[in-house]
Amino acid sequence: MLEHLLALQVVLPLMAAPLIVLVRNRDFAWLATTAVSYVCLVIAIALFSRVAESGPLSYALGSWPPPWGIEYRADALSAFVLVLVSLTAAFVAPYAQRSIAAEVAPDRQYLMYAMYCLCLAGLLGITVTGDAFNLFVFLEISSLSTYVLIALGTRRKALVAAYQYMLMGTVGATLYVIGVGLLYLMTGTLNLADMAERLQAVDELRPVLAALAFITVGIGLKLALFPLHQWLPNAYAYAPSMATAFIAATATKVSVYVLLRFYFTVFDPAPIFERLPTREVFIALSVAAMVTASLIAVFEQDVKRLFAYSSVAQIGYITLGIGLENQASLTGSITHLLNHGVTKGAIFVLLGGVVLRAATPGVTVAGLAGLARRMPLTAFGLVIAGLSLIGVPGTAGFVSKWYLILGAIERGLWWLVLVIVATSLIAVAYVWRVVEAAYLRPSPDSGRREAPAGMLVAALAMAALCVYFGFDTSFSVGGAAEAAELLLRGTR
Amino acid sequence: MTLALCLLIPAAGALAIAAAHRRPNLREAASLIAAAALFAAVVSLWWPVMAGERPSLTLGEILPGLALRLELEPLGLLFALIASGLWFVSGVYSIGYMRGNAETHQTRFFVCFALAIASAVGVALAGNLLTLYLFYEALTFVTYPLVTHHGDEQARRGGRTYLALLLVSSMLFLLPAMAITWWIGGTLDFTPGGILAGKVSGGAAAGLLALYAFGIGKAALMPLHRWLPAAMVAPTPVSALLHAVAVVKAGVFTVVKIVIYVFGPDFGTSAFAWLPWVAGFTIIAASIVALRADNLKRRLAYSTVSQLSYVVMAAALLAPLSLAGAVLHIAAHAFGKITLFFAAGAVYTAAHKTEVSQLDGLGRRMPWTFAAFGVGALSMIGLPPFAGFVSKWYMVAGALQAQHWAALGVIVASTLLNAGYFLPILYKAFFKPHSGPGSGKEAPWTMVAAMVTTAALTVLMFFWADLPLALARSLI
Numbered sequence: 016m017l018e019h020l021l022a023l024q025v026v027l028p029l030m031a032a033p034l035i036v037l038v039r040n041r042d043f044a045w046l047a048t049t050a051v052s053y054v055c056l057v058i059a060i061a062l063f064s065r066v067a068e069s070g071p072l073s074y075a076l077g078s079w080p081p082p083w084g085i086e087y088r089a090d091a092l093s094a095f096v097l098v099l100v101s102l103t104a105a106f107v108a109p110y111a112q113r114s115i116a117a118e119v120a121p122d123r124q125y126l127m128y129a130m131y132c133l134c135l136a137g138l139l140g141i142t143v144t145g146d147a148f149n150l151f152v153f154l155e156i157s158s159l160s161t162y163v164l165i166a167l168g169t170r171r172k173a174l175v176a177a178y179q180y181m182l183m184g185t186v187g188a189t190l191y192v193i194g195v196g197l198l199y200l201m202t203g204t205l206n207l208a209d210m211a212e213r214l215q216a217v218d219e220l221r222p223v224l225a226a227l228a229f230i231t232v233g234i235g236l237k238l239a240l241f242p243l244h245q246w247l248p249n250a251y252a253y254a255p256s257m258a259t260a261f262i263a264a265t266a267t268k269v270s271v272y273v274l275l276r277f278y279f280t281v282f283d284p285a286p287i288f289e290r291l292p293t294r295e296v297f298i299a300l301s302v303a304a305m306v307t308a309s310l311i312a313v314f315e316q317d318v319k320r321l322f323a324y325s326s327v328a329q330i331g332y333i334t335l336g337i338g339l340e341n342q343a344s345l346t347g348s349i350t351h352l353l354n355h356g357v358t359k360g361a362i363f364v365l366l367g368g369v370v371l372r373a374a375t376p377g378v379t380v381a382g383l384a385g386l387a388r389r390m391p392l393t394a395f396g397l398v399i400a401g402l403s404l405i406g407v408p409g410t411a412g413f414v415s416k417w418y419l420i421l422g423a424i425e426r427g428l429w430w431l432v433l434v435i436v437a438t439s440l441i442a443v444a445y446v447w448r449v450v451e452a453a454y455l456r457p458s459p460d461s462g463r464r465e466a467p468a469g470m471l472v473a474a475l476a477m478a479a480l481c482v483y484f485g486f487d488t489s490f491s492v493g494g495a496a497e498a499a500e501l502l503l504r505g506t507r
Numbered sequence: 508m509t510l511a512l513c514l515l516i517p518a519a520g521a522l523a524i525a526a527a528h529r530r531p532n533l534r535e536a537a538s539l540i541a542a543a544a545l546f547a548a549v550v551s552l553w554w555p556v557m558a559g560e561r562p563s564l565t566l567g568e569i570l571p572g573l574a575l576r577l578e579l580e581p582l583g584l585l586f587a588l589i590a591s592g593l594w595f596v597s598g599v600y601s602i603g604y605m606r607g608n609a610e611t612h613q614t615r616f617f618v619c620f621a622l623a624i625a626s627a628v629g630v631a632l633a634g635n636l637l638t639l640y641l642f643y644e645a646l647t648f649v650t651y652p653l654v655t656h657h658g659d660e661q662a663r664r665g666g667r668t669y670l671a672l673l674l675v676s677s678m679l680f681l682l683p684a685m686a687i688t689w690w691i692g693g694t695l696d697f698t699p700g701g702i703l704a705g706k707v708s709g710g711a712a713a714g715l716l717a718l719y720a721f722g723i724g725k726a727a728l729m730p731l732h733r734w735l736p737a738a739m740v741a742p743t744p745v746s747a748l749l750h751a752v753a754v755v756k757a758g759v760f761t762v763v764k765i766v767i768y769v770f771g772p773d774f775g776t777s778a779f780a781w782l783p784w785v786a787g788f789t790i791i792a793a794s795i796v797a798l799r800a801d802n803l804k805r806r807l808a809y810s811t812v813s814q815l816s817y818v819v820m821a822a823a824l825l826a827p828l829s830l831a832g833a834v835l836h837i838a839a840h841a842f843g844k845i846t847l848f849f850a851a852g853a854v855y856t857a858a859h860k861t862e863v864s865q866l867d868g869l870g871r872r873m874p875w876t877f878a879a880f881g882v883g884a885l886s887m888i889g890l891p892p893f894a895g896f897v898s899k900w901y902m903v904a905g906a907l908q909a910q911h912w913a914a915l916g917v918i919v920a921s922t923l924l925n926a927g928y929f930l931p932i933l934y935k936a937f938f939k940p941h942s943g944p945g946s947g948k949e950a951p952w953t954m955v956a957a958m959v960t961t962a963a964l965t966v967l968m969f970f971w972a973d974l975p976l977a978l979a980r981s982l983i
Contacts, residue, residue: 406678407648408641414570420686432686436678443674447667455658455666488570496571 017065021074021087021143024058024097025153027051028136035129041121044128049109051132055139056105059097066094067497073145081145082206088145092349092498096142096272099353103264103360104135110473111257114367118169118255118376127167127255133160134261138269147195147205150273151188154237158184161266164258165250169376176249183246187236194229197222198281211281223282224291230277231293238270240334241304244327251323252377256367259319263326264360268352271333275349278337279502297338302434304331309441313448318369318378321445322362325404328438329355335435336419344422345499350491351415354403354484358412361400361477365393368466368474380448385458390465394453396478401446403481406439411484414492509548510564510577510632513587516545517594517625521618528614535602538617542595545624549587556584557977563634573695575641578634580697581978582767582834586760587631589841593752593961594624600849600957601744607856607951610742615652620748622649627753630760636685636695636769639761640677643725646757647673653745654738665740672734676724684718688769697764701771712770712778719765720782725758726819727812729789736808743852746804751844755811756837759818763833766822767982772830776909779823786820787917789813794924801862803851806928807844810887813921814840820914821902829905834979835972836898839886842965843895846883849958850876853950863932868941870933872948875955877936882962884929889922894968897976 031051035044066072071090075081089097108131119127137157144150162184166177199205201222202213217223232243239247247267251259278293308327315321333355336348369378372390387394403410416435423431465471484491520541527534555562556579563578579587601620605613626649629642647670655666689695692702707715724731738750766772770779790813797809814836821833853876854860858869870877886893899918906914949955968975 402648408637408644417570417686420683421690424686424690432683433679436682439678440675443670443678447670451663451666454652455655455663486567486569486575492570 017061018072018074020058020062021072021089022076024055024062024143025087025136025140027054027058028132028139032129032132032136035125035132039125041116041124041128044125045112048128048132052101052104052108052135055101055135056098059094059101062089063094063098063494066091067494082204082209085149086145086206086208087143088208089143090498091494091501092272092275093142095349095494095498096269096352097139098494099268099356100135100138100142100265103261103356106360106473106477107257107261107264107364110364110469112469113467114257114371114470115255117371119167123167127164127258130160130163130167131258131261133157134164134266138265141269142272145207147198147207147210148192149205151192151195154188154191154273157266157269158188158237161258161262164262165254167258168253168255170253172249173253176246176253180246180250183236183243187233187243190229190233190236192233194226194233197226197229201226207276207281214281220290227282227291227293231274234270234274234277238267238274238334239327239330241300241308241327241331244304244308244330247327248320248323251326251363252317252319256363256370260360260363260367263323263363264356267326267330268356271330271337271348271352275337275502294338294340297334298428298431301331301335301338302431304328305335305434305438306441309438309445312445313441315445316379316381318380318383318449319363319366321380321449322359322366325442325445326355326359328442329359329404331438332415332419332435335431336422339419339422339426339428339431341422341425342496342499342503343418343425345502346492346496347415347418347422349495349498350418350488353491353495354411354415354481357477357480357484358400358403361396361474361481362404364470364474364477365396365400365466368393368470371466371470372464380452383449383452384456386453388458389460389463391463392471392475393466396471396475397453398450399478400481401450403485405442405446409482409485411481411491413485414488418492508564509552510562510579511566512548513545513552513591513628513632514577514625516541516548517621517628520545521621521625524617524621525614531613534614534617535598538598538621539595541621542591542598542624545628546588546591546595549584549591549628552579552584553588556581557981559981569637573637573689574635575638576634576696577632577638578697579632581981582760582764583631583633585834585838585975585978586756587628589756589838590624590627590631590753593748593841593845596957596960597744597748597752597845597849599953600747600852603951603953603957604742604744604852604856607954608742610656612656616656616742619649619652620745623653623749623753627757630757633697635697636688636765639764640681640685643681643757643761644677646725646754647677650745650749650754653749654741656742656745657740662740665737668737669734672731672737673724676722676731679722680718681722684715684722687715687718697768699768701767701774702769704771704774708775708778712774713781716770716778716782719769720762720785720819723758723761723765725754726762727755727758727789727815728785728819729792729812732789732793732812735812736805739802739804739808743804743848743855746808747845747848747852750808751811751848752841755815756841759815759833759837762819763822763830763837766825767830772825772827774825776825779825782823783820783911783914786816786823787914789816790820790917790921791924794921794928798924798928801864803854803861803863803866803932804848806863807847807851810847810925810928811840811844814844814887817898817902817918817921820917821905824905824909824911824914826905826909828901828908830982831976831979832898832901832903832905834982835901835975838975839894839898839965839968842961842968843883843886843893846879846958846961846965847887849954849961850880850883853954853958856954857948857950863935866932866935867939868936870936872941873950875949875959877933879958879962880936881933882965884933886965887929888925892966892969894965894972897969897972
């Protein structure tokens with residue numbers, strides 16, 4: 016019975032989208048999106064607790080048993096990511112009404128909701144499917160809907176940003192599908208678990224290595240792995256605020272999931288993983304992302320772009336854990352998927368409120384002057400989420416960073432410990448530019464105009480989660496540790 | 508139970524202060540009531556701790572094996588007593604100062620003040636390194652609004668230095684040190700005898716000690732001392748309580764705590780050999796800077812830098828007597844230095860003077876203020892019958908016990924330097940003729956009362972030295 020939830024998780028938002036387009040009413044659209052988001056969250060939590068209790072769940076689509084049919088599958092890792100995605104959706108969508116109404120033309124608003132549902136369906140689908148090609152389909156669903164979401168932004172530059180992302184995203188998806196094609200050629204199967212098994216028997220290594228490279232670069236584009244991150248800052252900066260909040264918290268995280276899935280479930284058991292300096296490459300790219308993107312953020316004037324570059328740096332932390340490849344570091348990575356998702360979600364929803372109340376569509380750091388006076392709760396929320404971004408103890412960010420440091424120590428890479436803490440310090444620099452502007456610069460006008468209550472509640476709830484996951488880690492670290500164990504079991 | 512109260516009272520106090528923001532008298536009453544209640548709660552823990560109990564409380568497990576845990580031992584009790592007791596006194600003082608100088612944002616000031624005390628008490632009660640680190644960092648962030656209270660360019664710059672140095676040290680050095688300790692020792696719980704005893708030695712131990720010593724930026728070991736003078740842009744009560752007591756004492760307290768409970772008093776002096784030299788250098792260098800500083804608060808700040816290194820140096824000698832001296836000096840310096848800052852604030856409020864060179868003849872116009880200043884200054888120099896003498900006595904004895912002649916030399920030399928930068932102030936105030944305009948009144952009575960109280964404590968600690976000494980003894 017519970018297995019049907021696996022299908023329902025994806026089908027619900029997928030069906031909601033055409034329904035919204037048919038009805039073409041923005042209030043209905045909002046209602047449907049809200050309902051879908053909440054139901055998806057309930058389903059994800061049900062799946063997570065079920066998987067935690069009794070192991071992986073599998074669902075054969077159309078009753079075609081795997082490996083012939085498409086298998087939907089939830090294990091410790093995918094259930095964790097499902098919760099992350101649907102949690103963010105449930106926090107963002109229901110409160111998006113005011114922000115969307117202000118930023119998107121009235122006759123296009125239903126489209127925004129429809130795309131939002133499609134994107135959600137795509138992301139959940141990627142996570143839940145056990146089939147490499149089906150994964151590609153969902154990747155495209157989520158990507159195409161994301162392009163539209165970005166293009167719906169108010170500024171003309173949104174079109175350029177969407178176009179830029181579309182070009183790079185399409186290249187990424189193409190590379191991915193070439194990689195999958197090569198793997199299919201060598202194994203004759205598309206089911207991920209089956210593929211992993213058959214890869215062990217493959218002697219011809221070159222095509223498999225090529226597949227690994229194609230998939231790494233393809234997915235690397237989607238997850239904004241340095242230096243393939245060029246699309247991200249513009250996309251985040253010019254998309255409608257709510258779209259940014261949702262995409263920032265989920266899209267790159269799901270791509271990381273795909274990478275983890277391929278690296279540890281599909282490739283790692285095969286003998287090829289040791290032949291390429293994958294680890295070294297990942298560590299080098301992650302460090303480059305952490306350092307350069309953080310430094311760019313320090314000098315960025317546009318607040319949304321500032322936090323977008325911060326995202327590139329934070330993705331560096333996540334991929335660093337993959338490169339270190341041990342229990343502690345992977346736990347750190349997977350925890351950081353959630354922790355960073357919640358943190359950035361909070362920040363971008365709060366910034367959505369700021370944009371809503373600002374006269375201009377873009378907000379610069381200087382434009383935040385006196386924010387604490389105009390929007391005290393928003394400013395306070397930004398401080399809390401900012402502390403989590405830095406990784407101050409007592410916030411979610413600290414927990415993931417702690418595990419990454421342990422992972423680096425375990426590998427004996429002392430210089431890496433230094434890099435991790437040093438980049439946290441750079442985070443202090445860019446977060447504090449915002450804090451200083453908000454609290455210590457005089458406000459141009461003294462009127463007090465807080466963000467709409469709904470958005471504020473959602474954002475502050477996410478900020479509260481940043482603190483909550485800093486103290487109670489039984490879900491975040493507990494789930495992540497289990498997932499990391501599952502991934503590493505394949506390698507031993 | 509009482510342990511939880513010790514954290515809840517100042518936190519609830521902060522809420523009450525915020526709630527009463529429209530009624531200043533009620534707000535200040537909330538501040539004082541919370542301070543008195545906290546002090547009573549901490550005092551009530553004296554007897555169980557002296558009887559050998561170690562009350563503890565686990566607030567929940569953050570990570571597997573790493574709990575948020577409170578455990579009170581004698582050293583923590585001493586720090587908690589100082590922080591909570593002086594909160595009340597400085598609360599009284601702040602009321603006079605903030606109103607006397609018509610400062611803005613008074614509610615924010617008192618709220619952050621209460622939160623800073625909560626964090627300091629959290630540092631004092633921490634039962635493991637992670638909990639301590641959590642409150643240690645919290646202390647940095649809640650004092651930031653106090654440092655930047657005036658909100659002008661100077662405050663922003665001071666605040667930046669403050670935050671940058673404290674976070675650079677704690678994130679770059681202390682956090683990795685903690686992770687390495689966890690990796691080597693498998694626990695972060697403070698263990699009598701030391702977590703690392705017998706587990707690490709030689710260069711690795713010295714390196715780890717360096718990470719800790721420089722990681723605890725609040726102890727202001729050179730070259731990481733610059734935040735302390737930078738923080739002097741804050742209103743004087745902040746300098747008094749936080750940068751003479753709560754924040755800097757959290758620093759040296761952490762150093763002593765780590766020496767005793769992470770490395771252990773029997774760790775072996777080889778890994779510690781370098782630390783007395785760095786601390787000794789800081790003592791002398793900071794004293795020389797103080798000698799040349801004309802701004803009164805700046806002079807006091809550098810005096811603090813120098814006095815803090817006394818504690819670090821004494822702890823690093825690892826001799827039982829010097830450890831006792833380190834513990835006593837935490838208390839002695841707190842009483843003396845808060846008196847000095849109170850006096851500096853009173854001079855600013857009553858006469859609007861900030862520089863040493865402007866103090867001529869003020870002693871006769873503000874006799875109470877300068878009498879208190881004199882008590883604080885003589886205690887800093889280490890003369891009887893003041894608290895500073897007791898701690899210095901033990902530190903000298905400790906240096907002899909460890910046969911560390913350089914440390915002995917540093918103590919003697921710095922005593923002379925202390926006299927060199929404090930006595931001229933007293934001479935100017937009492938014996939030079941008054942010049943220039945300016946009113947000739949004392950500061951508001953609440954400020955004078957607070958000052959006299961802490962000056963009296965400085966004297967009382969000399970006569971009742973056995974109370975803090977009992978705590979110090981039960982440590983070693």
